[in-house]
Amino acid sequence: MFHARRGAAEYQQVHGTVSVWLPSLEARAAALLGDAAGAAAAVEQAARRREAVEPDDLDELGGLLTFPPQKELYYRVETQVLLGQGATGTATGAAAEQAVAAFSNPDAPYWAFGDEAGARCNLAVVRLHDDELDGTVDALRPVLDLPPAQRNRGIVVSAQRVHRALGHSPARTSHLARELREEITQYAPTTPPATALPR
Structure with a gap:
């Protein structure tokens, strides 16, 4: 949160999409700390910055140096999830569905497998x-089916968040919930083999 705020303060002249990225990062960090008011303020700031975006040289480069509306949506949903808010009948629930739909097309210029996995979690x-245990499994299955080489730390942490939520769910004692929790427990990235030092 400190770094996002510092970046925003030191680069106030930046008006490209990175100016939306910084408060979006701050919102997620505030949510992780349980600061609901700080998270809400950062989300609002990101929305204001989005309205004032003027594409710059970083946006022209594209790729990871841009922060399109779809990623802002994903970050906003994650902020709410980290705060323990949202259900399928709420605005957060609808936004979560939209985020998954947005990141389900690998041909989209902003697509990244990590963002799709995070949105699904x-x-x-x-x-x-x-x-909605069946719906939970449907959302999570493509994440659990990722090959080990794609299971980076961010994706594993997101999957573990589902594991914790399952532990507090009224459905936690069901057979399906127990199976899902066990599968997530075993879910981890592949550690590259240690290379022998030359003698």
């Missing part, structure tokens, strides 16, 4: 708020 947690 967020939707899984949202569905658990309504005890």
Whole structure:
């Protein structure tokens, strides 16, 4: 949160999409700390910055140096999920569905497998708020099916968030919930083999 705020303060002259990225990062960090007011303020700031975006040289480069509306949506949903808010019948629930839809097309210029996985994990947690266990499994299955080489730390942390939510769900004692929790427990990235030092 400190770094996002510092970046925004030191680069106030930046008006490209990175200016939206910084408060979006701050919102997620505030949510992780349980600061609901700080998270809401950062989300609002991101929305204001979005309205004032003027594409710059970083946006022209594209790729990871841009922050399109779809990523802002994903970050906003994750902020709400981290705060323990949202269910399928709420605005957060609808936004979670939209985020997954946005990141389900690998041909989209902003697509990244990590963002799709994160959006799916967020939707899984949202569905658990309504005890939609089957819907949770549907959202999470493509994440659990990722090859080990793609299971980076961010994706594993997101999957573990679903694991924790399952532990608090009224459905936690069901056979399906126990199976899902066990599968997430085993879910981890592949550690590259240690290379022998030359003698």
